[in-house]
Structures are given as C-alpha cells and as structure tokens.
Amino acid sequence: MNAPHSEFLCHARGNCPRLCSGQSAPAALARELERGDLLFRSGDNAGALFVVRSGAVKTCRLGEDGSEQILGFYLPGEIVGFDAITQGRYVADAMALKATQLCRIACQPAASASGDGSLLPERLMTGFGQEVQRLQNLLVLERCSAEQRLARFLLQMADKQARLGRSSRYVSLPMARGDIGRFLHLATETVSRMFTRLAGLGWIRIEGSGVEILDAAALAGSRPQPALRRDRPALPQAA
Amino acid sequence: MNAPHSEFLCHARGNCPRLCSGQSAPAALARELERGDLLFRSGDNAGALFVVRSGAVKTCRLGEDGSEQILGFYLPGEIVGFDAITQGRYVADAMALKATQLCRIACQPAASASGDGSLLPERLMTGFGQEVQRLQNLLVLERCSAEQRLARFLLQMADKQARLGRSSRYVSLPMARGDIGRFLHLATETVSRMFTRLAGLGWIRIEGSGVEILDAAALAGSRPQPALRRDRPALPQAA
DNA sequence: CGGTCTCTTGATCTTGTTCAACAAGTGTGG
DNA sequence: CCACACTTGTTGAACAAGATCAAGAGACCG
Structure with missing residues (x-):
C-alpha cells in the first residue's frame, strides 16, 4: 500500500x-x-x-x-x-x-x-x-452483510491509523454512528447492533469514542452470509 | 457531461x-x-x-x-x-x-x-x-431500490449510446441479465422481475436483446421507497 | 431434435429497515 | 451542584425488500 x-x-x-x-x-x-x-x-x-x-x-x-x-x-x-x-x-x-x-x-x-x-x-x-x-x-464492501461491512470498516480505519504511526489496536472513530451508517449504507440502529454483536463475539471492545481491536483475523474473516448467491463467475461459453 | x-x-x-x-x-x-x-x-x-x-x-x-x-x-x-x-x-x-x-x-x-x-x-x-x-x-446508485437501480442503469446506457450517435430510444444491452445483476448487486431473478415491472408500468418495452425506452422521465423519477430513512443531514452542533 | 443456457415466474425466508422507547452523556443555567 | 434540555447510542418488535429455492418457458446450437 x-x-x-x-x-x-x-x-x-x-x-x-x-x-x-x-x-x-x-x-x-x-x-x-x-x-x-x-x-x-x-x-x-x-x-x-x-x-x-x-x-x-x-x-x-x-x-x-x-x-x-x-x-x-x-x-x-x-x-x-x-x-x-x-x-x-x-x-x-x-x-x-x-x-x-x-x-x-x-x-x-x-x-x-x-x-x-x-x-x-x-x-x-x-x-x-x-x-x-x-x-x-x-x-465491493457494499456487497457484504452488515456485520462484515462494519468489521472491514474498522480494519480499514485501523490500517489508516497504523500508517500514521498510531496504534492499530485502538481505533479512534471521530465520526458518529449515524455517519458510519451513511457511509456503509446501514441504518444507525443496525450499526449500533453490529457494534454490540462484534463486542459480544469478543472481537472488539468498545472504549470511549473508539474501539479496541481484539481479534483482527476474525474481523477480516467475518463472513456470516455471502449476502448474494455466487453465480458461476462469468460468461460460460467462449475462451 | x-x-x-x-x-x-x-x-x-x-x-x-x-x-x-x-x-x-x-x-x-x-x-x-x-x-x-x-x-x-x-x-x-x-x-x-x-x-x-x-x-x-x-x-x-x-x-x-x-x-x-x-x-x-x-x-x-x-x-x-x-x-x-x-x-x-x-x-x-x-x-x-x-x-x-x-x-x-x-x-x-x-x-x-x-x-x-x-x-x-x-x-x-x-x-x-x-x-x-x-x-x-x-x-449513490447502490443506495436505491431495485427498481430505481435498474431504471437508472437503463438511462445510463441510453445516455452512453446517445453520445455515440446511436438512438437513445432503443437501448441495446450486450450483457446478460446475470451481468446486470452482478453490476447492480441484485439477484438475476430480481433483475428479471424489475424488467417485467418496468415493462408493466409502460415505461419500457423489451425488444430482442435490448429495450425501448418509452418514458424516460418516469424512469428518472422512479422512487418507490427511499430504501433508507433520511436522517437529518449531518452534524447538528457546530457552525 | 435433444442439450444447454438464459430468462421468467412463483413461494418462502432472511436481513436489515422502520417505528418506538429508553439509557447514557454533555452542556447550560438557575 | 443539580435539574433540564438535547443529542447520541442502544435495544425490542413488527415489517418489507429482496435473496434463495424450485420449476418451467424460450432460445440457441451442434
């Protein structure tokens, strides 16, 4: 990167x-x-x-x-x-x-x-x-489940902050839940629920205006449902 | 443009x-x-x-x-x-x-x-x-209902073709329904249903491998449901 | 003409929205 | 310092858009 x-x-x-x-x-x-x-x-x-x-x-x-x-x-x-x-x-x-x-x-x-x-x-x-x-x-992110969208978002923010030399374990979130929702295309309530769910899974810990990332691998792998049936990749006939 | x-x-x-x-x-x-x-x-x-x-x-x-x-x-x-x-x-x-x-x-x-x-x-x-x-x-398109997504997509294709000097009334669609679905993030079945619905509304007519646009204004204005509640625009406090 | 795709349509289910209420936090002024 | 207003975040219940499963109708091609 x-x-x-x-x-x-x-x-x-x-x-x-x-x-x-x-x-x-x-x-x-x-x-x-x-x-x-x-x-x-x-x-x-x-x-x-x-x-x-x-x-x-x-x-x-x-x-x-x-x-x-x-x-x-x-x-x-x-x-x-x-x-x-x-x-x-x-x-x-x-x-x-x-x-x-x-x-x-x-x-x-x-x-x-x-x-x-x-x-x-x-x-x-x-x-x-x-x-x-x-x-x-x-x-691409838009094509994922709510849980996955939020998980990726958090990792993305962690990555950005790591590039600035800050810790990538604690991610500060300067934006409101509603902003995250309008970014990820989720209702504010859903964002909140997903935060709760990820915390419940033990993958993050909510801490002030940010979160602590406890299990980045799990967040990255989060894939509860593909959200869309994967058709066969593409054009069937032709080389 | x-x-x-x-x-x-x-x-x-x-x-x-x-x-x-x-x-x-x-x-x-x-x-x-x-x-x-x-x-x-x-x-x-x-x-x-x-x-x-x-x-x-x-x-x-x-x-x-x-x-x-x-x-x-x-x-x-x-x-x-x-x-x-x-x-x-x-x-x-x-x-x-x-x-x-x-x-x-x-x-x-x-x-x-x-x-x-x-x-x-x-x-x-x-x-x-x-x-x-x-x-x-x-x-932005991603944030709309299925009907609106397809409507906009058709207008977009019409616009592209108009720029090439071809008629913008008949839109040829070189891609399969499945491709449209993977582009608009809709299941193939939903794409098909929306084609049927738009045709039923009299806004388009399905014609071979393309469609004839009968009511571009209606397509552009198609807005069955906002798909996401519009929160108040943004940050409340602060200038 | 049979095989293979693509498209269409129907029935059911799931996800995430919507409506509603409440808790927590912050700031202001009395 | 605390009551009050206001904003942000959380949680519950009902609903709906669209996905998924299933099956059938055309189309195209060798």
Whole structure:
C-alpha cells in the first residue's frame, strides 16, 4: 500500500489521435477480442490503458468467496484500466462482452515526468489511482452483510491509523454512528447492533469514542452470509 | 457531461513538501476548520485539492431525496477533492469531523500542460476524473431500490449510446441479465422481475436483446421507497 | 431434435429497515 | 451542584425488500 509508487507517462500509439476521443477513424487497432476474451486480468503488469473502439467490455473483481462483482461496462470511446495507475498492475479483470476492438495506450512507468517543478505526476497520479481503488473497494464492501461491512470498516480505519504511526489496536472513530451508517449504507440502529454483536463475539471492545481491536483475523474473516448467491463467475461459453 | 474539459497543472504551495506526504512539518497551513465546518461544497469552483494534515474530513453527496450519502473519510496524509478535476467544480461536499488542518494545493486550470507530445494531461486527467465520478455515482446508485437501480442503469446506457450517435430510444444491452445483476448487486431473478415491472408500468418495452425506452422521465423519477430513512443531514452542533 | 443456457415466474425466508422507547452523556443555567 | 434540555447510542418488535429455492418457458446450437 505504501510501496514506492511508480509514475506514468502516457503516449498514444497507433492510429489514435487524442486518445480516440471521436468515434470513427479506421485502422491500426491494437487489440481485437471475441466475446468472453480477457483484455487483462487482475495482477497483470499494467503497461497500458485501453480505449474501446467498438464492442463492449466489463471490468470485474472476484470476491474472496468466488462471487463476481462487476465494476463497470465500457462502451466505445471509454477508457479502461485506470485502476492500474498506482501500482503498475491491474486490480480488476476486464472481459469483452462481444466482439470488441480496442486501442492501446502505452503507459511506461517513468520517474517524475515533467521536471519543471510542477508535481502533476509526482504524487498526484498515485493519489488519483488510490482514489479509484478506494472507490472500487467501497463498491465491493457494499456487497457484504452488515456485520462484515462494519468489521472491514474498522480494519480499514485501523490500517489508516497504523500508517500514521498510531496504534492499530485502538481505533479512534471521530465520526458518529449515524455517519458510519451513511457511509456503509446501514441504518444507525443496525450499526449500533453490529457494534454490540462484534463486542459480544469478543472481537472488539468498545472504549470511549473508539474501539479496541481484539481479534483482527476474525474481523477480516467475518463472513456470516455471502449476502448474494455466487453465480458461476462469468460468461460460460467462449475462451 | 461532454463539456469542454479543462486541464490542470498543480503546484504545491505553502509548506507542503511533496504534497505533505509525511506527517509532521509544522507551519504555513492553508486552512483550519472546526468540527462541522465545510471545506467545500458541491458546485463550488474547484481551485485546489486538499491534503489533510490533522483531524478528519468526510465527503458526501446529498441524494435528491435529501438523504446524505457519505463517500469517504479522510485522515491525515490523504487527499480530498479529486472528484473536481474533470469539470473544475466539486461534485461532493466536504466537512470537518473535528478540528482539522489542511494543506491547500492550488490547481490552476491550464491548457495542455506538457507540450512534448506526451498527452498525460490532455485527456488522461479528464478520463481519470470521470472514472472517479462514475464510481461515486455507482455508490449513490447502490443506495436505491431495485427498481430505481435498474431504471437508472437503463438511462445510463441510453445516455452512453446517445453520445455515440446511436438512438437513445432503443437501448441495446450486450450483457446478460446475470451481468446486470452482478453490476447492480441484485439477484438475476430480481433483475428479471424489475424488467417485467418496468415493462408493466409502460415505461419500457423489451425488444430482442435490448429495450425501448418509452418514458424516460418516469424512469428518472422512479422512487418507490427511499430504501433508507433520511436522517437529518449531518452534524447538528457546530457552525 | 435433444442439450444447454438464459430468462421468467412463483413461494418462502432472511436481513436489515422502520417505528418506538429508553439509557447514557454533555452542556447550560438557575 | 443539580435539574433540564438535547443529542447520541442502544435495544425490542413488527415489517418489507429482496435473496434463495424450485420449476418451467424460450432460445440457441451442434
């Protein structure tokens, strides 16, 4: 998470004037996919962003229980792959929904590009990528039971605080229960009940305006019900 | 949406070496807020990003029904305001959860920064900002009833297709019902039921692998139940 | 034409919301 | 210093949206 961030300088390549911002323009396509083909896979080294020229692409993440979580559908003109900017590797899978043509935009990791004092690439891109990933994580979190949502939230806060050098055992919560509810999309009452439940399980201890984490592993593994039946991952036919 | 995008070049200002990436370092703070103070408001002209130095900030959007949707909590070291990059104005509200110090990073809209052929700022930043907003919208969407989620999804797809010059009346859906479900976080059966319901209301007509939109206004206004009681917006005491 | 998917519809169950009441904490003023 | 108001957090009971289980209807394809 706090790993040395790589920076990117991106150059269009092939016949893609201005990142293919228009629709037409014929040739020099970088990738052609059939329905079900993978454009990239979570974990792949990210050398590029992709602009959809024709067809359609979906991006998704696999929940740890095997359930598929779709993050977006991309139609022609839209750009896929922003999640990779921060770490230089994709975080989601991307798959063609039908025959699809894409334009590849090479992104070479490059140290601090514009050396004119402007710090556009320096940390900004990293922050941007983190924001995208944070939102993606939030969407994934949204797909869990109330108990799991709160458990993850607490771990997340603990992690944030650990990064600041504070103890990750005692998590201070500057926000009200209602705020947590509006963040996790739970009624205030449910948030309260889940705090009580986690404390009852012996996983946390409520302590002033924060909580003490007693069993982080249990919190992380909390998975009472998948909340949504895991269908078979994806497109059945096709490679 | 498709408005001429402004580009940004960002320079640190004040005592913020490397975007305040560390924690300490004393002086020259740009903003100091008390609990409940607004850092910026949705619609404000976005002249800057902010790095949290101490304290805590929440960002939120107001649903059209007045309910508050929290998009994130930001602790020291984190950057607030990325959602504004694309349009030059903030899309969310940001409020201090307690006494908070922030470091301001001025972002002057600047045309196509690095003129060396690299098109980093050219469309990339815009795309990045759009991705952030897309994810934020997705999170907001997540907070609606099944009917509303599907209705919005269809309008979204219609909008995308309209931008491609295709008809926005007939929406082709290249993905399976199950895919829509995994995107909207609904069981396949529920997606199917909602299609049937919307068709029964006369708002859409199912047509091959897509739908014809008969009453876009009704779809947009679809709001059977708020799905979550709207609490009073936010922090009660404090300015 | 049979097999395999996808979509649709019905019945039942679970989770989390909603309504309601109460406890605990904080601050103010008499 | 304590009573009172006000806010935040906790707990109980009833309800509802949507998931799950189950089964059947089309569609597509070899």
